[in-house]
Structure formats: C-alpha cells, structure tokens
Amino acid sequence: MAHIYLASPHMSAEGYEQEYIKEAFDTNWIAPLGKNVNEFEKELASYVGASDAAALSSGTSAIHLALKAAGVRQGDVVICQDLTFSATVNPVAYEKAVPVFVDSDYETWDMSPEALEDALKKYPNAKAVMPVHLYGNPANMERIMEICGRYGVPVIEDAAESLGTIYHGKYTGTFGDYGAFSFNGNKIITTSGGGMLVCNLEEEKAKERIAKVRFWATQAREPARHYEHKEIGYNYRMSNILAGIGRGQMKVLEQRVEQKRKIFAYYQEYLGDLEGISFMPVHENERANCWLSVIQIAEDCPVKPLDVMVALEQGDVESRPVWKPMHLQPVFAGCDYIDHGGVAETLFNRGVCLPSDTKMTEEDLERVCGIIRRLWA
Numbered sequence: 001m002a003h004i005y006l007a008s009p010h011m012s013a014e015g016y017e018q019e020y021i022k023e024a025f026d027t028n029w030i031a032p033l034g035k036n037v038n039e040f041e042k043e044l045a046s047y048v049g050a051s052d053a054a055a056l057s058s059g060t061s062a063i064h065l066a067l068k069a070a071g072v073r074q075g076d077v078v079i080c081q082d083l084t085f086s087a088t089v090n091p092v093a094y095e096k097a098v099p100v101f102v103d104s105d106y107e108t109w110d111m112s113p114e115a116l117e118d119a120l121k122k123y124p125n126a127k128a129v130m131p132v133h134l135y136g137n138p139a140n141m142e143r144i145m146e147i148c149g150r151y152g153v154p155v156i157e158d159a160a161e162s163l164g165t166i167y168h169g170k171y172t173g174t175f176g177d178y179g180a181f182s183f184n185g186n187k188i189i190t191t192s193g194g195g196m197l198v199c200n201l202e203e204e205k206a207k208e209r210i211a212k213v214r215f216w217a218t219q220a221r222e223p224a225r226h227y228e229h230k231e232i233g234y235n236y237r238m239s240n241i242l243a244g245i246g247r248g249q250m251k252v253l254e255q256r257v258e259q260k261r262k263i264f265a266y267y268q269e270y271l272g273d274l275e276g277i278s279f280m281p282v283h284e285n286e287r288a289n290c291w292l293s294v295i296q297i298a299e300d301c302p303v304k305p306l307d308v309m310v311a312l313e314q315g316d317v318e319s320r321p322v323w324k325p326m327h328l329q330p331v332f333a334g335c336d337y338i339d340h341g342g343v344a345e346t347l348f349n350r351g352v353c354l355p356s357d358t359k360m361t362e363e364d365l366e367r368v369c370g371i372i373r374r375l376w377a
C-alpha cells in the first residue's frame with residue numbers, strides 16, 4: 001500500500017511543465033528572468049483578473065514586499081489573522097513592525113470582522129491588515145474591505161492557499177490592495193518554490209507598485225551602467241526555469257480545483273454521518289479551492305483529533321492538526337491579541353487536516369475514510 005500525502009506536487013499528465021523548461025534550456029534562458037517569467041506573470045494576472053503581477057521566490061517574499069509597498073515601517077502596527085501559518089507574520093517581523101493578532105469566526109474560520117473592528121478601534125493608525133484565506137476558504141472580504149475602507153488602512157490578502165478560489169464572483173487575492181500567492185510544493189499548484197504578488201489599486205498605480213516590487217526583488221539596482229543603490233534590495237525574483245513549471249501548472253489549475261473540491265465532497269459524503277464530525281465551512285455560493293479538507297471533532301466526542309491522526313499515521317496516511325494560532329507561538333509572545341471567543345484556539349484543538357492530495361485515487365479515499373470510520377465503530 002502506497003503512502004498517502006497531505007498535498008504533494010502534481011505535475012500535468014501532458015508534460016506541459018517540461019516543454020516550458022526545455023524551451024528555457026534550448027534558448028539558454030536558465031537565468032536571470034526570461035520569457036517564462038514574463039509569461040507566467042501575465043498568465044497569472046489575467047487568470048485572477050489583476051493588471052500586473054511580480055513573480056517572486058516565495059509566497060513569504062511576496063508578503064514581505066507587499067508590506068514594503070504598503071509603506072509599513074519599523075514600529076508600525078500590522079493587524080494579522082491569528083489562525084495562520086507563521087509565514088504570514090514573519091515578514092512583519094523582518095520590517096520590525098508590530099503584529100497584532102485577530103481571532104477567527106466560525107462562519108469562515110478566517111479573520112472575524114467584529115474582532116478586526118475592535119482591533120482598529122484600539123489601533124486606528126495600523127498600517128496594514130492581513131486576512132488569510134485559510135485552506136482555500138475565503139475570508140469575509142466584503143465586511144473586511146468595508147471596515148478597512150472606513151479606517152483608510154491598506155489590505156494585504158494572504159492568498160497563498162487560495163489560488164483559484166472565487167468569492168462574490170472574483171478571485172481571492174484581488175479584493176485587497178495587494179494579494180500574495182504561493183507555489184510552494186504543498187500548494188494547489190507548485191513551481192517547487194515560488195510566489196506571486198498582485199496589486200489591485202487603480203491600473204497605473206498598480207503597475208507602478210509592481211514595478212517597484214520587481215526593483216526591490218532584484219537588489220534595488222538603480223538604472224545606471226554601474227551598480228548604484230539608494231535602497232536596500234532583496235534577491236527575491238523567480239527563476240526562468242521555475243516560472244516554466246508555473247506556466248505548465250497554470251494549464252491544470254482549474255482541473256486541480258475541481259479535484260480538490262471532489263475530495264472535500266467525498267469526505268462529506270463518507271464521513272458526514274459520524275457523530276461529532278463537522279467540516280470547514282465551505283459555502284455553496286462561493287467556489288473554495290478546497291486546498292485542504294479539514295474536519296472538526298466536537299469536544300464531547302470520545303474520538304479525539306489525535307486518535308484520528310495516529311490511526312491515519314499507522315495506516316501510512318499523512319494528516320495534520322490545524323495551524324497553531326500565532327498568539328500561542330512562543331516567538332510572538334507579548335504581541336497583542338484580539339479575541340472573538342477563542343475560535344482560532346478551538347479550531348486548533350479540534351481540527352484535523354485530512355489528506356487532500358490530487359493524485360489520490362478513489363481507492364485511496366476509501367482507505368482514508370475506512371481508517372477513520374473504524375474509530376467510530
């Protein structure tokens with residue numbers, strides 16, 4: 001029996017990625033930059049409906065440069081979703097800014113608009129707000145944008161997990177001033193490692209900001225024959241080889257979204273009757289990409305999340321707890337946290353991320369559900 005992964009790279013059956021890489025080899029455009037980078041940026045921007053995009057070395061670097069583009073500086077408050085991966089918040093620390101964590105709600109598992117409002121009342125001069133579309137499930141962007149608009153604070157969407165998610169008829173990552181995507185190996189599409197930043201301001205301004213991001217990402221080299229620097233730069237650009245993988249992956253993105261959604265529907269159908277199990281709140285009028293399928297187990301259920309994870313591990317199946325909230329992370333001890341009934345903590349304590357690998361067969365899904373069902377038998 002083969003090992004079942006949580007989420008692993010899934011290249012196209014057609015070999016599109018290798019064709020783009022071969023073209024880069026044939027023309028010796030291994031680095032720097034090149035046609036694949038330019039085209040990948042255009043393809044992603046046009047897919048999500050943004051005017052321009054910058055291809056970067058990771059989702060983390062995309063978030064970092066979004067913070068810089070939004071004007072976040074040392075000592076500034078940045079309001080962050082509490083329930084997330086640390087990569088959302090680390091770039092805030094790179095800039096020596098101050099993260100303030102905001103709890104989630106049960107309707108979205110993402111940033112609670114009420115708690116955000118409380119945070120902005122307390123920190124009206126916050127320089128940015130960072131909601132996350134966790135597990136591909138969209139945050140309540142309608143209310144978050146309305147609240148942030150009133151306070152005049154820029155929004156940076158961490159859409160690392162939600163490429164392909166449609167909310168209110170638009171792709172996530174295109175509601176805030178900036179949207180950051182990731183192509184890390186476990187994400188819905190991958191370049192082995194990489195990221196992309198889009199800017200959703202008015203077109204001319206957006207193009208200008210993205211150009212600035214590309215400038216910072218290539219060591220902030222001033223346009224001069226010699227090496228001239230007026231600002232601190234970064235080595236954050238995506239290579240032309242990896243962008244070739246990205247272009248190939250874009251061709252199967254819609255297919256991957258459908259596969260991920262089918263996996264989620266399968267779990268709902270075959271585990272939904274188990275007492276005490278509930279699912280992440282995927283709303284019918286939205287198209288969540290269902291990057292990971294996540295369940296919650298009620299506190300009074302005799303089967304505990306750890307029992308599920310251990311049983312799956314013994315069956316050679318990978319699973320994970322839900323992200324540990326940032327306000328509970330030792331590295332962020334001392335940061336302020338705006339509570340909304342301890343939702344993030346509850347989800348961490350009761351949640352299990354089930355394998356959501358798009359290479360899984362129906363037999364694999366049957367095997368996973370069988371292991372879980374036996375715990376309830």
Ligand SMILES: *Cc1c(COP(=O)(O)O)cnc(C)c1O
Nearest residue numbers: 058059060085087088160182184
């Ligand atoms: C993966 C991820 C990131 C970081 O992306 P990398 O490409 O791995 O740097 C940021 N935020 C969230 C929520 C993620 O899941």
